Amino acid sequence: MSIKVTDISKYYDAQKALDTVGFSIEKGEVVGFLGPNGAGKSTLMKILTGFLLPDEGCVMVCGIDVELDPINAQKKIGYLPEQNPLYEEMYVREYLLFVAELHGVQKNNIETLVERIGLTPEANKKIKELSKGFKQRVGLAAALLHDPEVLILDEPTTGLDPNQLIEIRELIKELGTNKIVLFSTHIMQEVEAVCDRVLILKNGKIIADENLQELKAQQQQVIEVAFDFQIEERFLKEIPYLEKCICVSGSNWELYFSTAEDMRSEVFDFANKNGLKIIQLNTQNKNLESLFTELTS
Numbered sequence: 001m002s003i004k005v006t007d008i009s010k011y012y013d014a015q016k017a018l019d020t021v022g023f024s025i026e027k028g029e030v031v032g033f034l035g036p037n038g039a040g041k042s043t044l045m046k047i048l049t050g051f052l053l054p055d056e057g058c059v060m061v062c063g064i065d066v067e068l069d070p071i072n073a074q075k076k077i078g079y080l081p082e083q084n085p086l087y088e089e090m091y092v093r094e095y096l097l098f099v100a101e102l103h104g105v106q107k108n109n110i111e112t113l114v115e116r117i118g119l120t121p122e123a124n125k126k127i128k129e130l131s132k133g134f135k136q137r138v139g140l141a142a143a144l145l146h147d148p149e150v151l152i153l154d155e156p157t158t159g160l161d162p163n164q165l166i167e168i169r170e171l172i173k174e175l176g177t178n179k180i181v182l183f184s185t186h187i188m189q190e191v192e193a194v195c196d197r198v199l200i201l202k203n204g205k206i207i208a209d210e211n212l213q214e215l216k217a218q219q220q221q222v223i224e225v226a227f228d229f230q231i232e233e234r235f236l237k238e239i240p241y242l243e244k245c246i247c248v249s250g251s252n253w254e255l256y257f258s259t260a261e262d263m264r265s266e267v268f269d270f271a272n273k274n275g276l277k278i279i280q281l282n283t284q285n286k287n288l289e290s291l292f293t294e295l296t297s
Contacts, residue, residue, distance in 0.1 A: 001027035001062055001149045003048065003180060008057030010043055010204075017043045019204040020057070025197075027149075030176035032191035032212075033184040035201035036296050041184050042082070044201070045154055048182075049079050062149055075103075078143035082154040082184075084135060088128035092119060092138055095127060096145065103146040110145070117141045118167055132159030140168070144175075151175060153183035157190055169194050188288045198288070202296050212288070221257040222284040224248075225267055228277040239263070239270050251279075 003025040010018040017040045025031055035041045046052040047059060050070040059066040064073040087095055093110065100107045114123050117137045122130055127138060136159055143151065156172070157165055172194050175181055185191060191198060192212070200208040230251045236242065239255065241263060246254040257263045264283060271278050 001180060002060070003062075003150060003182070004058075004060040005048070006058045006060075008044075008047060008054040008059060010040075010047065010052065011055050017204055018047075018054070021201075021204070021206055022057075023199060023206060023209050025180050025182060027180055028177060029197055030172060030181045030195050031183075032195035032198045033182055033201070034186075034188075034191065034198055034292060039201040039296075040204040041201055042154070045152060045182075045184060048152060049077055050074050075146070076149045078146065078148035078151045080136075080139045080143045080151075080153045080156055082158070084139040086127050086135060086138060089126060091126055092123045092130075095138065096141060099142045100145050105146045113141050113144060117144075117171070118164070133161060133164050136160060137164075137168075140171075148179070150180045151182070153181070155185055156183055157185065157187065165190075188292060192288050200292065200295055207295055221259060221261075221263060223255045223257070223263060223267055224280070224282040224284065225253050225255060225278060226280040227251045227253075227271065228279055231274070231276065235274065236270070239266055241266075 005021060005023050007020045007022050008018055009016065009020055021040075021044065033041055033045070043052065047054050048061070048066070050066045050073055053067055061073045062076045064076065066073045087098070090098065093114070096110050096114070097107055100110060114120055117140055119134065119137050119141060122134050127135060130138065136156065140153070140156060143153075153172075157168055160168060169190070172181055172183070176194075195212055198208065198210065198212050199206055228251065233245055233247065236245045236253065236255065241257045241259040241261070243256045243258045245256065248254055255263075255267065262283070264281060267281065268278065
């Protein structure tokens, strides 16, 4: 069970939407797919599902070439697009029965899925009567009906209230234990809460493909500190992992460290060793949002 993308490119006339993109995802991975508007995310997701064909390169889903055998590849995929296409005049159960027939799968698991997705209170309503959050749940249920090995979700938490967000997060993490889950979102907190890996796309290229914790660990930690006495920069250089230091004013410094380890204790030890008192100390550990801004700006 895997997704393997090899050097795919896609052109829209003279514009190159994707530029030799390549990555692989294995079973048990929940991968967040990030990028600014126009980066090529939607194009890539459409290629993964077989809706679009690449101009160059190859996409394999569970060992099946999406271009050569799109039907069998699509049987492996559950897809929730950003613009969730639903037949709004149908009732929730009626719609899910219809989708089950399209997939040729057993209908007896619909009730279990309705309960699992949290649709039970709304299951007897027409889809047009549902809130946006519950419509998202109907789309997610439809994507899961055939028990796909790969789940591709485009903005899956759009319109959900805080309680629904927690429930869907837990469901995505649960699904990620025995499936491949790839989802696109603009909400960095969702990626931090759910994913163990991120792909960041910019101008049609993958600019980061790393474990989320490792990505954070590679970034600088910044500590703002004010001493009770002015000190020369050369003395600060003895603090471990210090990459650079900037004197903001007088005895106020910004200290940049090349580690995710909390270095405040080292700063306190340095002050004590040199007979200094710390008047003020703040830390600015980078989160995913700031990393994303740095990488894509």
